[in-house]
Amino acid sequence: MAEMAFQQGVTCIVMDEKDNVTTLLADMKKGESIVYTKGNQTCELTLLQDVQFGHKVAITLINQGEEVKKYGEVIGAATTTIHPGEHVHVHNIEGIRGRGDKRSGV
Numbered sequence: 001m002a003e004m005a006f007q008q009g010v011t012c013i014v015m016d017e018k019d020n021v022t023t024l025l026a027d028m029k030k031g032e033s034i035v036y037t038k039g040n041q042t043c044e045l046t047l048l049q050d051v052q053f054g055h056k057v058a059i060t061l062i063n064q065g066e067e068v069k070k071y072g073e074v075i076g077a078a079t080t081t082i083h084p085g086e087h088v089h090v091h092n093i094e095g096i097r098g099r100g101d102k103r104s105g106v
Contacts, residue, residue, distance in 0.1 A: 010025060017072070
């Protein structure tokens with residue numbers, strides 16, 4: 001993973017270029033803008049809900065059943081469509097690792 005330089009006023013971080021979520025580094029309110037860097041691109045997004053420090057926000061459209069990626073790894077699957085700027089947490093994702101009902105052919 002590339003070395004990360006933290007700047008004053010940074011409110012979120014994308015851990016890996018494969019990620020479709022960013023992690024907030026401060027409590028943020030609905031309507032506030034976040035700015036994040038993904039690869040060499042700097043992007044801005046408006047929050048659709050209040051989101052607490054340490055929680056995730058979608059940075060791309062994540063369709064129902066699609067994998068949610070953080071750290072470049074799958075951390076779950078969307079249980080509903082999640083729009084950019086929307087809070088991503090237990091209310092709209094579920095874990096898929098170790099679930100026997102998610103195995104192929106079951």
